[in-house]
Amino acid sequence: MAATDSAQQLREAILERFDELSPRLQQIGRYILDDPNSAGVETLAVISDRTGAPPSAIVRFAQTFGFNGAASMQRLLKDQLLAARPESGYHRRAREFLEGAEDTPLPGPVDLLAEFAGASALALEHLLQSVDHDRFEECVAMLREAETVHVAGFRRSFPVAAYLAYSLQRGGKRAILVDGIGGMAGLQANRIGKGDLLVGISFSPYADEMVSLAEHVAQAGTPIAIITDSPVGPVAKPANCLLQVRDTEVRGFRTLSGSMCLVQALAISYAFELTKISA
Amino acid sequence: MAATDSAQQLREAILERFDELSPRLQQIGRYILDDPNSAGVETLAVISDRTGAPPSAIVRFAQTFGFNGAASMQRLLKDQLLAARPESGYHRRAREFLEGAEDTPLPGPVDLLAEFAGASALALEHLLQSVDHDRFEECVAMLREAETVHVAGFRRSFPVAAYLAYSLQRGGKRAILVDGIGGMAGLQANRIGKGDLLVGISFSPYADEMVSLAEHVAQAGTPIAIITDSPVGPVAKPANCLLQVRDTEVRGFRTLSGSMCLVQALAISYAFELTKISA
DNA sequence: GGCTATATGGAATATGTGTTCCATTAACCG
DNA sequence: CGGTTAATGGAACACATATTCCATATAGCC
Numbered sequence: 130m131a132a133t134d135s136a137q138q139l140r141e142a143i144l145e146r147f148d149e150l151s152p153r154l155q156q157i158g159r160y161i162l163d164d165p166n167s168a169g170v171e172t173l174a175v176i177s178d179r180t181g182a183p184p185s186a187i188v189r190f191a192q193t194f195g196f197n198g199a200a201s202m203q204r205l206l207k208d209q210l211l212a213a214r215p216e217s218g219y220h221r222r223a224r225e226f227l228e229g230a231e232d233t234p235l236p237g238p239v240d241l242l243a244e245f246a247g248a249s250a251l252a253l254e255h256l257l258q259s260v261d262h263d264r265f266e267e268c269v270a271m272l273r274e275a276e277t278v279h280v281a282g283f284r285r286s287f288p289v290a291a292y293l294a295y296s297l298q299r300g301g302k303r304a305i306l307v308d309g310i311g312g313m314a315g316l317q318a319n320r321i322g323k324g325d326l327l328v329g330i331s332f333s334p335y336a337d338e339m340v341s342l343a344e345h346v347a348q349a350g351t352p353i354a355i356i357t358d359s360p361v362g363p364v365a366k367p368a369n370c371l372l373q374v375r376d377t378e379v380r381g382f383r384t385l386s387g388s389m390c391l392v393q394a395l396a397i398s399y400a401f402e403l404t405k406i407s408a
Numbered sequence: 409m410a411a412t413d414s415a416q417q418l419r420e421a422i423l424e425r426f427d428e429l430s431p432r433l434q435q436i437g438r439y440i441l442d443d444p445n446s447a448g449v450e451t452l453a454v455i456s457d458r459t460g461a462p463p464s465a466i467v468r469f470a471q472t473f474g475f476n477g478a479a480s481m482q483r484l485l486k487d488q489l490l491a492a493r494p495e496s497g498y499h500r501r502a503r504e505f506l507e508g509a510e511d512t513p514l515p516g517p518v519d520l521l522a523e524f525a526g527a528s529a530l531a532l533e534h535l536l537q538s539v540d541h542d543r544f545e546e547c548v549a550m551l552r553e554a555e556t557v558h559v560a561g562f563r564r565s566f567p568v569a570a571y572l573a574y575s576l577q578r579g580g581k582r583a584i585l586v587d588g589i590g591g592m593a594g595l596q597a598n599r600i601g602k603g604d605l606l607v608g609i610s611f612s613p614y615a616d617e618m619v620s621l622a623e624h625v626a627q628a629g630t631p632i633a634i635i636t637d638s639p640v641g642p643v644a645k646p647a648n649c650l651l652q653v654r655d656t657e658v659r660g661f662r663t664l665s666g667s668m669c670l671v672q673a674l675a676i677s678y679a680f681e682l683t684k685i686s687a
Numbered sequence: 688g689g690c691t692a693t694a695t696g697g698a699a700t701a702t703g704t705g706t707t708c709c710a711t712t713a714a715c716c717g
Numbered sequence: 718c719g720g721t722t723a724a725t726g727g728a729a730c731a732c733a734t735a736t737t738c739c740a741t742a743t744a745g746c747c
Contacts, residue, residue: 147640151724155640163638164654166490170449173705183726188706198706210489211445238548238677239541245673246532249665253529262518269517285574292567292664382578382676385571386528389664394524397661398517430694452735462696467736477736 136165136209139202142194150193157182157190161206169206173199244379249386252377256387259375268354268370269398272302275326275352281307282330283338289330289356289388296396301403307342321351330356330388331364332376343367356388414526415444415488418481421473429472436461436469440485448485452478491530491656523658528665531656535666538654547633547649548677551581554605554631560586561609562617568609568635568664572671579679588617600630609635609667610643611655622646635667 143158150158160180161168168176173184180187184199191202236244272278278297282290290306297304321327327346331339340363347353347367355368358375365371376387422437429437439459440447447455452463459466463478470481515523551557557576561569569585576583600606606625610618619642626632626646634647637654644650653670656663 144639153725159638159640162640163652170486170490172703174703184705185707185726186724189725200705207449211449236680238545238673238681239536241677241680242539242544242670242673243536245676246535246669249669249672250529250532253525253532253665256525257522260521265521266517285571287574288567288571288668291570292564295564295566296661380676380680382575382672382679384672385668386532386665389567389668390525390528391521393661393663394517394521397524397659398520400661401515401520401659402517432695451733453733463735464696464737465694468695479735 136205139194139205140165153182153186154190154193156180157187165206166210169203169210241380245384248377248379249384252375252384252387253390255375256390260372260391264370264372265395265398268372268395269402271326271352271354271370272297272328272395272399273402276322276324277303277305278326278328279305279307279321280328280330281339281342283336285383285385286330286332286336286339286388289385289392290328292389293328293330293392293396296393297399300396300400302399321346321349323349323351325351327351327353328356329353329364329368330392331362332358332383332388333362335363339364356391415484418473418484419444432461432465433469433472435459436466444485445489448482448489488530491534520659524663527656527658528663531663531666532669535653535669538666539651539670543649543651544674544677547651547674548681550605550631550633550649551576551607551674551678552681555582555601555603557581557583557605557607558586558600559583559607559609560588560618560621562588562615564662564664565609565611565615565618565667568667568671569607571668572607572609572675575672575675576678579675580682581675581678586621600625600628602628602630604630606630606632607635608632608643608647609671610641611637611662611667612641614642619643635670 140162143162147155147158157176157180160176167179171179173187176182176187177184188199191197191199194202196202196205278294280290280294280297282288287308291308294304294306327343329339329343335357343353343355343364344367352369353367354370354372355364356372356374357364358373359365360371360373372391374387374391376384378384419441422441426434426437436455436459439455446458450458452466455461455466456463467478470476470478473481475481475484557573559569559573559576561567566587570587573583573585606622608618608622614636622632622634622643623646631648632646633649633651634643635651635653636643637652638644639650639652651670653666655666
């Protein structure tokens, strides 16, 4: 078997011969295709852990593809990793964007991707500073004490709400996504009980559904946590706890990175408190 | 010993104390500042060769900055390079324990938020390099040519799909979110026409709905674009265009930052091509 | 120039790594 | 159902690596 001499060739070889590989070797091949960087740098024990395949199988895999051992294969992948980034593309593009480079009249798709990545990273950078730490912990406490958590978000905020509901469920919390499908937001709202919690996510321009939902729930005396961009917005008033997030904007499209990151952290914090108590 | 816990902090620490370091240690510090990637991955012997400093000096350098040894420092730099999966969970804990780690006893909510923000930012930083540029542009072209775009994603991928559908609509594209509510994914699939496009988003463990949906649509001859984490996963086969994304992981919870950013960029790129043509 | 304190390199060591080999298991086919 | 082949996991091994330790060199100071 002729030894592979470039990382790209190796990838292609694995793809080509993938079907005829044994299950174990497929397992290892999949890992290398999915994450060639880790595969090239991590120790065999770590790879073994992540793939579930014993070290000897990894060596066998490498030999199957013409290498002397796993070490040779890793050298290939490692070189590829190091060669690929001499302070490359991203930083330059991101910087150009942040400096307000108007000199690129026709940004291609990849440029836009770079812009967006830069803007998102920027949003995350400011997230820690803009979010009130005490409020954040307070919000986690509210999650903990709630019987059931109802999560609501419309239009642009809907994906964020969906993810929060999903994550809370995965963390063992009873969570319901108020999606308002078929105009049933009102009906769903009526099912929010006294010991429950409503988490509302809404940004300017605020969806009417969210505003009325929050006011309605507030009148029932149910606790409300709100994630929004302004403490004086219409959805902020009924909130018992308010988390302020400021997302960045690119060419008229606002990022979701900040909000997404925030709700992810919320869900994880909740899940983590459980394990801390049980431990 | 005040242990550094992020690569950026280490860089700053080296810069700050640089002048008061001994010549040899400066030599090593310079190398780490110049090429942190190699410094994190290469063996001590190699670094020794390149810097001219003996291995023991490298160890001493690491200890000067609060690490137990060179290995700990390299782990930090390596994680920065790989971005995803900062040597997750079990192994790191075990090692920290064996090394007598006194830190990270119990991370509070704010710590988790910080961790998450950091991990997400890193994921974004590496997104450009991990995404195949040609494929990305190809995918935008497919969006442009499609009559109607159907977006599908289940479980964890649902928020991503929801946002892509929303963004495309805002960008003037006829887009439909295949949400499978009430088990109607099958019915919705039948409405996907020949000139349409299916964008499927799915990550391991792959939802059965997505796999069968993709296969079903592929048989009808409809073009398919897939956003996933593995080129050999079950959803990858029917794809005409495949975008590979590797999301970061924090304490067992995977981030959505990479995928979200990618679909946002997709939608914007599409919208932008329209304005370019009309301009 | 002697003395002290610090810096340094290299040999010895201990730990961890990749690799080999073989017993065992599973799959396949007659 | 027996026999053959391929696949697999794990223990033993050999190797390389990071680390420690100490003898030596260097610089600073009285």
